[in-house]
Amino acid sequence: MMADTGMQEYARLTEKRVLFISALVLILIALVGVAVTLGSANLPVADSYLAILAGLFPGAVDLPDRMIESNAVGIVWGWRLHRVLFAIVGGFGLAIAGTVMQGVLRNPLASPFTLGIASAASCGASIAIVLGAGFLSGYLVIGNAFLFAMLAAGAIYGMARLKGMGGETMILAGIALMYLFSAITSLLQYLGTSEKVQEVVFWMFGSLDKSSWPKLTIVTVVVAAVVPPLLWRAWDLNALAEGDEVAKSRGVPVERSMAGFMLAASLVTAVIICFTGTIGFIGLVAPHITRMAIGADYRTLIPASGLVGAVLLLGADCLARMVVPGTILPVGIMTAFLGIPFFLYLFMRRRDA
Amino acid sequence: MTRKLLLLACCIFLLAGSAAAEAVPCDRDGSGTLTASELAAAILDSLDARFMGGTVQAPSPDDLRDAAFVYEYWDGKALTITDSSGRTTTLTRPLKRIAVFNSDTVEMMRSIGVEPDRVVGVSKYTLDDPTYFPEYRGKANLGSVWSPDYEQAAAVRPDAVFLYATISQSSCDDIEKTLASIDPSIRFFRFDSYRPAAYAVEVRTMGLLLGKAEGAERFLAFHGSVMDTVAERIASIPTDDRVPVYLESWNDYKSAGKGSGYDEKIELAGGRNIFSDTTIEYPTVDPEAVISRNPDVIVKIVGAGELVFGGYGDDDSSSFKAVHRAIESRPVWDQIGAVRGGRVHIIHSDAIGGPEYFIGVAYMATWFYPDLFPDLDPRAVHQQYLSEFQRLDYDLDEHGMFVYPYDG
Numbered sequence: 006m007m008a009d010t011g012m013q014e015y016a017r018l019t020e021k022r023v024l025f026i027s028a029l030v031l032i033l034i035a036l037v038g039v040a041v042t043l044g045s046a047n048l049p050v051a052d053s054y055l056a057i058l059a060g061l062f063p064g065a066v067d068l069p070d071r072m073i074e075s076n077a078v079g080i081v082w083g084w085r086l087h088r089v090l091f092a093i094v095g096g097f098g099l100a101i102a103g104t105v106m107q108g109v110l111r112n113p114l115a116s117p118f119t120l121g122i123a124s125a126a127s128c129g130a131s132i133a134i135v136l137g138a139g140f141l142s143g144y145l146v147i148g149n150a151f152l153f154a155m156l157a158a159g160a161i162y163g164m165a166r167l168k169g170m171g172g173e174t175m176i177l178a179g180i181a182l183m184y185l186f187s188a189i190t191s192l193l194q195y196l197g198t199s200e201k202v203q204e205v206v207f208w209m210f211g212s213l214d215k216s217s218w219p220k221l222t223i224v225t226v227v228v229a230a231v232v233p234p235l236l237w238r239a240w241d242l243n244a245l246a247e248g249d250e251v252a253k254s255r256g257v258p259v260e261r262s263m264a265g266f267m268l269a270a271s272l273v274t275a276v277i278i279c280f281t282g283t284i285g286f287i288g289l290v291a292p293h294i295t296r297m298a299i300g301a302d303y304r305t306l307i308p309a310s311g312l313v314g315a316v317l318l319l320g321a322d323c324l325a326r327m328v329v330p331g332t333i334l335p336v337g338i339m340t341a342f343l344g345i346p347f348f349l350y351l352f353m354r355r356r357d358a
Numbered sequence: 359m360t361r362k363l364l365l366l367a368c369c370i371f372l373l374a375g376s377a378a379a380e381a382v383p384c385d386r387d388g389s390g391t392l393t394a395s396e397l398a399a400a401i402l403d404s405l406d407a408r409f410m411g412g413t414v415q416a417p418s419p420d421d422l423r424d425a426a427f428v429y430e431y432w433d434g435k436a437l438t439i440t441d442s443s444g445r446t447t448t449l450t451r452p453l454k455r456i457a458v459f460n461s462d463t464v465e466m467m468r469s470i471g472v473e474p475d476r477v478v479g480v481s482k483y484t485l486d487d488p489t490y491f492p493e494y495r496g497k498a499n500l501g502s503v504w505s506p507d508y509e510q511a512a513a514v515r516p517d518a519v520f521l522y523a524t525i526s527q528s529s530c531d532d533i534e535k536t537l538a539s540i541d542p543s544i545r546f547f548r549f550d551s552y553r554p555a556a557y558a559v560e561v562r563t564m565g566l567l568l569g570k571a572e573g574a575e576r577f578l579a580f581h582g583s584v585m586d587t588v589a590e591r592i593a594s595i596p597t598d599d600r601v602p603v604y605l606e607s608w609n610d611y612k613s614a615g616k617g618s619g620y621d622e623k624i625e626l627a628g629g630r631n632i633f634s635d636t637t638i639e640y641p642t643v644d645p646e647a648v649i650s651r652n653p654d655v656i657v658k659i660v661g662a663g664e665l666v667f668g669g670y671g672d673d674d675s676s677s678f679k680a681v682h683r684a685i686e687s688r689p690v691w692d693q694i695g696a697v698r699g700g701r702v703h704i705i706h707s708d709a710i711g712g713p714e715y716f717i718g719v720a721y722m723a724t725w726f727y728p729d730l731f732p733d734l735d736p737r738a739v740h741q742q743y744l745s746e747f748q749r750l751d752y753d754l755d756e757h758g759m760f761v762y763p764y765d766g
Contacts, residue, residue, distance in 0.1 A: 047513070075513060076512055079512060079541045083540030084508050084512065084536065084540050134528060195642070197639075197640075198618075198639050198640055203504055204529055212505070214508070215532050215536075217536060333501070
């Protein structure tokens with residue numbers, strides 16, 4: 006009898022998960038369909054789709070003169086398409102990184118932001134912008150942002166390995182790092198000219214304006230390389246959620262796998278935000294939204310919250326491009342406007358119930 | 359990987375359309391120089407084909423127009439030009455659809471007489487200032503270098519995009535990369551258009567590039583008449599005797615250090631910046647340091663930050679007065695020579711911060727050395743700049759607030 010209810014319960018849960026994930030995929034496809042037609046070039050909807058086809062099968066599509074006149078193929082392929090895909094991959098990666106961090110640290114507040122990774126990236130970018138100093142000549146801003154993000158992650162990781170820190174201490178260390186890096190960034194802003202400060206501020210807003218095919222390729226490769234092993238080890242996260250002792254008793258090498266998870270999550274975060282600037286909030290909220298909807302089993306939580314992140318980022322970017330005609334608001338601002346009310350709504354509803 | 363291949367295919371596809379633009383049009387013998395006879399032959403062929411029913415292969419009207427431009431302004435040869443970022447570009451046809459992200463460059467183009475209809479898109483800042491840039495109202499809005507609108511920029515099909523040379527370099531690099539991936543035929547040019555040290559060279563280069571060499575020389579003669587007068591007369595003053603000056607931008611106590619634009623302008627006007635020993639470009643200084651360094655003249659810049667008033671769209675002097683009073687009543691500042699001597703001057707950034715910087719230099723020179731410049735009237739310089747070179751119907755006697763106090 007007991008076992009029966011358990012099975013039924015599980016079947017219902019599985020059904021719910023399948024439903025949730027399919028709904029997300031459908032929403033995502035619909036969003037892509039809309040996103041490629043949006044833009045201040047005011048291309049007709051049909052032209053946008055025709056331009057995609059023309060790029061996919063060069064020579065096979067007869068382009069009307071007005072599309073050659075408007076350079077529709079150039080606009081869609083050179084600008085819109087990689088931006089849309091970048092929103093999907095970036096949102097997916099940031100959300101997964103947040104989910105993993107929250108799982109490893111067993112703390113609902115953990116995210117690349119609270120761990121200082123994002124502010125480290127901002128600090129690196131500011132050094133490149135204001136002082137013109139960096140490690141990767143030609144790509145100073147990107148190189149610095151990535152390096153500093155990994156530096157912060159490495160510092161937290163190192164402290165955790167050496168001193169065997171628990172989740173809470175790690176978060177405290179992360180917050181301390183965040184303040185340190187923010188102070189350096191503020192100092193640089195204080196010293197910089199108004200143009201440079203402006204540039205730093207725009208970088209920190211976070212935006213998909215800087216996306217390109219090569220950048221998309223890099224991010225896709227990293228996300229594609231990191232996610233399968235994370236899914237493979239999702240059981241470890243489930244075990245960790247029960248506490249270190251439980252996890253150890255089930256044969257999970259707690260310290261080592263914690264460190265591994267953190268490193269993977271940091272890498273994904275760093276490689277995304279070094280191109281976009283700080284889009285922070287997705288990593289915090291996507292896992293919560295997903296957990297409320299389908300529960301905390303990491304095997305489904307990871308991919309599902311990745312999809313939530315992709316929907317959030319792409320949706321926010323669409324809005325960011327539509328709200329004020331002729332201008333693109335930074336997507337980092339838009340994600341907060343879009344996601345936080347939704348998040349609070351879910352949160353309140355759950356508390357009432 | 360497939361995506362990259364597709365992109366490559368896409369680029370090749372687009373490039374195929376623009377490959378024809380390599381040689382000077384109508385240069386029939388392919389010598390690289392369009393001679394008078396080649397142009398004449400092209401014109402005759404075209405007339406023959408259009409009106410006499412001739413069967414020779416005539417050049418298209420576009421080719422003919424471009425050829426005439428190349429012959430007239432570039433001696434019939436392809437033009438190789440180096441912009442302020444050091445990049446060299448070779449052109450075989452004139453630029454006809456220009457997009458400009460730098461509003462100082464828009465102003466410089468106007469100074470040398472570039473027709474507004476050759477400009478297809480301007481920055482948000484140019485559009486936000488319809489009093490000063492009335493003829494650009496309605497042009498495509500490209501956003502700013504920090505937040506560009508790529509779709510608009512690509513949709514107006516520019517043949518050239520103008521960006522800053524030395525400020526916001528990484529943002530400008532991003533804009534180049536993205537626009538080039540949308541339309542590989544776009545040429546990019548980098549000009550600052552406001553830096554005194556590079557100013558004359560930039561004006562000349564732009565004149566040649568846009569077929570306005572004569573306009574550029576005419577404008578430089580005017581610019582030089584002001585700057586040379588100032589330079590000649592201050593040359594005799596030994597460095598130690600130069601007037602010590604404290605410059606403050608629109609934020610309180612934010613001054614200008616060595617190498618900043620304002621430091622350079624003070625020096626051009628014959629002053630000695632009391633904070634030129636600071637290597638930070640725009641340091642926030644200690645009020646005590648100003649008192650102890652005791653400047654003879656204080657120059658305060660308004661028009662941005664928290665002090666957005668004055669300029670072309672404002673005729674009211676009350677805000678200038680308030681700022682003036684506030685500086686004089688700072689604690690213990692009545693001990694400073696500049697305050698005691700009544701030599702605190704306020705100037706709007708639109709008269710000193712951009713391509714019109716020489717107006718501000720003229721004002722400062724008269725403030726620093728009133729006896730040396732009895733015949734220099736900065737307001738007249740400003741008016742001539744507006745009427746003759748900016749082609750604006752704007753009367754400084756009726757409108758605008760640029761300096762305070764003014765006793766003209």
